[in-house]
Amino acid sequence: MKKAKVYFIGAGPGDPELLTIKAKKIIEKSDIIIYAGSLVNKKVLNFVKSGAKIYNSARMNLEQITKIIKDAYVANKTVARLHTGDPSIYGAIQEQMDFCQKYGIGYEVIPGVSSFCAAAASLKQELTLPDVSQTVILTRISGRTKVPKKEDLERLAKIRATLIIFLSIDRIEEIVNKLLSGYSKNTPAAIIYRTSWPDEKIISGTLSDIASKVKKAGIKKQALIFVGEVLSKEGFKKSVLYDKTFSHSFRKATNHLRTPGVRKVKIRRIR
Secondary structure (H helix, E strand, O other): OOOOEEEEEEOEOOOHHHOOHHHHHHHHHOOEEEEOOOOOOHHHHHHOOOOOEEEEHHHOOHHHHHHHHHHHHHOOOEEEEEEOEOOOOOOOOHHHHHHHHHOOOOEEEEOOOOHHHHHHHHHOOOOOOOOOOOOEEEEEOOOOOOOOHHHOHHHHHOOOOEEEEEOOHHHHHHHHHHHOOOOOOOOEEEEEEOOOOOOOEEEEEEOOOHHHHHHHHOOOOOEEEEEOHHHHOOOOOOOHHHOOOOOEOOEOOOOOOOOOOOOOOOOOOOO
């Protein structure tokens, strides 16, 4: 019986401690490792077992990658395919999964911590504040990979939700101009460079000055752009989830000072 299987693994944003326990276990047992060398922290490779073959996909094309996968399947070997962040977001894994499907190769996707989640943690920022924004949009600007016209930044800006832009920092001026079709120039913005890496850098401002700050800092790649009123951390209502007047299936509402969930004990006097 074949044990051969391909695991498409989200290796997280950079910090190897953000690798999931499940991902670590699979890396430790895999016979072949194919990792996105341009973005995945090489410290993750410390978990690779002795004798496993390691390939850097930054120097490879799709046909070369799928050949390794197919050869591994024939040889009954387990493959760990490491992608940065979470593989479901700009991971380019669909064509690899389709290849596995075509040749009957078993595969599984192991989710990872996306860079936008790590960046929000670095900003100490909740992305969905009541009465401010309950929608988060993840997008990018058109490059060699085109963005559908219906998803142009000018259209998305009109929603005025919390917006996170990937793979686009080198065109920050163009991005700001598009965003001003919906957001005001005073809308808060933040740039997070190499989130969770030792050289992480955060630049904060508004749409009126964020482009000049980015250019001054010399940031041209590996950065996320955050835009939205949530970044001001103002004007929001407290969540009803923990409001004492709010009931749900685990807790009844209370209007007095006794702490919910704490039993009131009667004390009898002994005479």
